[in-house]
Amino acid sequence: MDLIAGKSPSDDDSGRGDRRKGVKYLVDMTPCMRVLPEEYVLPLQPEKLISSSRVAIPVIDLSGLDGSIGRRMMTVEAIGSACAHWGFFRIINHGVKVSLMEEMLKVVDGFFNLTAEEKMNYASEDVMNPVRVVTKEYLEEVWGLAIRISGAISEALGLERDYVEKSLGEGCQIVASNYYPPCPEPHRTLGLAAHSDHGGVTILMQNEVDGLQVKHQGEWVAVQHVPGTLVVNIGDYIEILSNGKYKSVEHRAVVNAERTRISIAVGHGPKMTATVAPASPLVDEKSWVKYRPIMYKDYMRAQQSSAVRGKSPLQALMTNTTVMK
Numbered sequence: 137m138d139l140i141a142g143k144s145p146s147d148d149d150s151g152r153g154d155r156r157k158g159v160k161y162l163v164d165m166t167p168c169m170r171v172l173p174e175e176y177v178l179p180l181q182p183e184k185l186i187s188s189s190r191v192a193i194p195v196i197d198l199s200g201l202d203g204s205i206g207r208r209m210m211t212v213e214a215i216g217s218a219c220a221h222w223g224f225f226r227i228i229n230h231g232v233k234v235s236l237m238e239e240m241l242k243v244v245d246g247f248f249n250l251t252a253e254e255k256m257n258y259a260s261e262d263v264m265n266p267v268r269v270v271t272k273e274y275l276e277e278v279w280g281l282a283i284r285i286s287g288a289i290s291e292a293l294g295l296e297r298d299y300v301e302k303s304l305g306e307g308c309q310i311v312a313s314n315y316y317p318p319c320p321e322p323h324r325t326l327g328l329a330a331h332s333d334h335g336g337v338t339i340l341m342q343n344e345v346d347g348l349q350v351k352h353q354g355e356w357v358a359v360q361h362v363p364g365t366l367v368v369n370i371g372d373y374i375e376i377l378s379n380g381k382y383k384s385v386e387h388r389a390v391v392n393a394e395r396t397r398i399s400i401a402v403g404h405g406p407k408m409t410a411t412v413a414p415a416s417p418l419v420d421e422k423s424w425v426k427y428r429p430i431m432y433k434d435y436m437r438a439q440q441s442s443a444v445r446g447k448s449p450l451q452a453l454m455t456n457t458t459v460m461k
């Protein structure tokens with residue numbers, strides 16, 4: 137057992153009164169809620185949603201990374217293509233035991249079912265010092281998985297297999313556990329606003345309730361839950377390191393009126409004091425350095441404290457973009 141950063145979605149106002157206790161508290165205290173409280177209503181534009189039965193994120197059989205040279209090459213290419221075209225993919229045969237995934241979900245469910253007072257024992261105002269609960273085995277497995285995937289990403293970029301791993305160094309692992317209770321008016325709000333992740337590779341699992349949506353070619357694509365699989369996405373760190381060849385992709389979580397959704401996103405980045413910059417072998421006289429170097433800690437802070445979600449903190453680093461103060 138180790139570390140979980142627990143956060144109840146839509147509870148990002150650094151807390152006043154009951155709202156600070158999270159949306160679960162609000163729902164528990166108001167069992168017959170029919171109308172969404174005004175402060176949770178978002179000015180959402182009508183947007184086209186592509187159903188998961190029509191378009192789906194690529195599926196990668198990760199066992200291919202341990203196969204013959206030819207099979208490994210094909211798997212590396214498939215991961216490279218998924219990173220270039222989607223920024224997201226689903227992995228099967230990933231090696232993480234289903235029983236361990238289920239245990240992790242139970243731990244998170246247990247955390248969110250503590251009383252508000254009990255939860256407050258874990259609370260922190262500082263995004264750099266998050267809530268701590270535990271589940272060491274899952275996090276170790278997922279770290280190993282992130283390193284294997286990073287090896288494939290390095291190779292797909294034409295770098296040495298251990299390039300991303302070495303650039304991560306001792307690295308950091310950040311866990312966001314999200315609890316989305318049923319919502320009386322799900323179409324008037326979001327569980328989690330659109331954002332990209334700041335780190336390298338994020339590995340996401342969830343219970344059996346759908347809600348993740350990924351931006352693809354300007355439209356939102358619903359990602360269906362497939363039992364036993366994990367969803368991987370690349371974050372801003374990989375976009376910068378790849379000098380823009382791979383793009384971190386905006387994603388968001390919607391809520392529903394019937395069932396609680398739980399998701400656990402584990403992000404993997406370098407140590408806080410690492411400098412994030414494009415990989416030097418990917419930058420030559422023909423390709424300009426597209427992102428200004430920044431300390432990972434500073435990037436994370438800028439991203440976490442940005443009032444506007446989406447990819448604006450990353451755009452501010454682009455060398456052809458004016459930085460807004």
Ligand SMILES: O=C(O)CCC(=O)C(=O)O
Pocket residue numbers: 312313314328340342347348349387388389398399401
């Ligand atoms: O709940 C989800 O599916 C998305 C979670 C996520 O994007 C996050 O925690 O950053």
